[in-house]
Amino acid sequence: MVAEGGEEEKIKIGVCVMEKKVKCGFELLSAPMGQILERLQAFGEFEVIHFGDKVILEDAIENWPICDCLIAFYSSGYPLEKAEAYATLRKPFLVNELEPQHLLHDRRKVYERLEMFGIPVPRYALVNREFPYQELGYFIEEEDFVEVHGSRFWKPFVEKPVDGDDHSIMIYYPSSAGGGMKELFRKVGNRSSEFNPEVRRVRREGSYIYEEFMPTGGTDVKVYTVGPEYAHAEARKSPVVDGVVMRNLDGKEVRYPVLLTPNEKQMARDVCIAFSQAVCGFDLLRCEGRSYVCDVNGWSFVKNSYKYYDDAACVLRKLLLDAKAPHLSSTIPPTLPWKVNEPVQPSEGLTRQGSGIIGTFGQSEELRCVIAIIRHGDRTPKQKVKLKVTEEKLLNLMLKYNGGRPRSETKLKSAVQLQDLLDATRILVPRTRPGRESDSEAEDFEHAEKLRQVKAVLEELFHHFVFIDEFRLDEILVIYG
Numbered sequence: 001m002v003a004e005g006g007e008e009e010k011i012k013i014g015v016c017v018m019e020k021k022v023k024c025g026f027e028l029l030s031a032p033m034g035q036i037l038e039r040l041q042a043f044g045e046f047e048v049i050h051f052g053d054k055v056i057l058e059d060a061i062e063n064w065p066i067c068d069c070l071i072a073f074y075s076s077g078y079p080l081e082k083a084e085a086y087a088t089l090r091k092p093f094l095v096n097e098l099e100p101q102h103l104l105h106d107r108r109k110v111y112e113r114l115e116m117f118g119i120p121v122p123r124y125a126l127v128n129r130e131f132p133y134q135e136l137g138y139f140i141e142e143e144d145f146v147e148v149h150g151s152r153f154w155k156p157f158v159e160k161p162v163d164g165d166d167h168s169i170m171i172y173y174p175s176s177a178g179g180g181m182k183e184l185f186r187k188v189g190n191r192s193s194e195f196n197p198e199v200r201r202v203r204r205e206g207s208y209i210y211e212e213f214m215p216t217g218g219t220d221v222k223v224y225t226v227g228p229e230y231a232h233a234e235a236r237k238s239p240v241v242d243g244v245v246m247r248n249l250d251g252k253e254v255r256y257p258v259l260l261t262p263n264e265k266q267m268a269r270d271v272c273i274a275f276s277q278a279v280c281g282f283d284l285l286r287c288e289g290r291s292y293v294c295d296v297n298g299w300s301f302v303k304n305s306y307k308y309y310d311d312a313a314c315v316l317r318k319l320l321l322d323a324k325a326p327h328l329s330s331t332i333p334p335t336l337p338w339k340v341n342e343p344v345q346p347s348e349g350l351t352r353q354g355s356g357i358i359g360t361f362g363q364s365e366e367l368r369c370v371i372a373i374i375r376h377g378d379r380t381p382k383q384k385v386k387l388k389v390t391e392e393k394l395l396n397l398m399l400k401y402n403g404g405r406p407r408s409e410t411k412l413k414s415a416v417q418l419q420d421l422l423d424a425t426r427i428l429v430p431r432t433r434p435g436r437e438s439d440s441e442a443e444d445f446e447h448a449e450k451l452r453q454v455k456a457v458l459e460e461l462f463h464h465f466v467f468i469d470e471f472r473l474d475e476i477l478v479i480y481g
Helices: 032-042 053-058 080-090 099-105 107-116 262-274 306-324 392-401 415-428 439-464
Strands: 011-016 046-050 069-072 124-127 139-141 145-148 151-154 157-161 169-172 181-188 191-196 208-212 219-226 231-237 279-287 290-298 351-353 356-358 364-366 410-412 478-480
Touching: 011 032, 011 306, 032 046, 032 306, 069 080, 069 306, 080 099, 099 107, 099 290, 107 208, 107 262, 107 290, 124 145, 151 208, 219 262, 219 306, 231 262, 262 279, 262 290, 392 410, 392 415, 410 415, 415 439
Parallel strands: 011 046, 011 069
Antiparallel strands: 124 208, 139 145, 145 151, 157 169, 157 208, 169 181, 181 191, 219 231, 219 279, 279 290, 351 356, 356 364, 410 478
């Protein structure tokens, strides 16, 4: 596309979304959408046109601005069918296809599409009602399970409304754990779930999906794609844990970037393609070494990650240029346009500055993760046996290994030393276990039992390790003193 003056005409990007989702005012450019659109414009190849709520809701599609590429996605109150009619009329390149967005409002259709593309989902069953409290012959509820078409789901299990816009999700617990139900919902203040110990019966007001509860170690993984070749993932504390939202000093929910496995990266690509949504978020459950997609959200951006904003702008730029101006190079310049005026730090290697890391090329890099190998802090309680000894064999053994000093501490650690201790203990341990008839006999019995414990531990040790070296015996230590 060439303008009359011979200059390359800018590609027009129409932003046809509700204003509450863009937040593109001067004072609100911290919103993810504003950050990414700013970066796209900085390349100098694009012109961004905001439709605005009045145009979207009130004007006829014939009067909507004409654009080359269209960003349009559903949110509450958005006329999706009207946007579809505009796309049919003007035929812009769609970053996210419009028709498949209808699927995202029905969890049944989401799971059906995921299975169609071979994307793993939790084991589930559908209960479809035509009217509230309709009795269904294929649905059975007992105290600790529900059965749908012969498929049984033991508690704990998950109950989801089929309406994708209804975020009231229930988890029912077995009677062996005290029963009750936990409701998950969109964050309200610092809460994301509430436990109700009195609720034990499932809902019957509408249609629901029942699925197997998958233990994930207390974390949820959120994945964000920008085209089929790019995915960013973050972990957060699962609302199943205690319902308390972890927030940082700025009041934002605490999230941690995570690395996706090769299989999970393929799943992200497949989700993007299955729903024809270049910019798409979905929820991933990691359970017992496998991953499952349990929800697809459609258009979603990562919040508060400048590295992600940079990446998303570069990926979207290539996507748009390939679609509307393939003759233009989509190669990323050595210095991103919005970083040209940033001062280059005269340092070698990487140095920390503020919240990012500045490299020798002057490009700011955000710390994405820290990999550390740390020994766990939990320690097994020491299993000690304390006993007073007067037996000559044990006293001689102490003197043998401490240089003949009767009042000095003696440590026996080596295999030879422990073998000598075992030999002496075997001789001293009585063959039979006498009954306890007097206080002195009770003390003798207790002493003999402790000697048996020492003997049993040493014999077990030598049974498992035929060739014993000192370094294999770090936790076997006998101290005289």
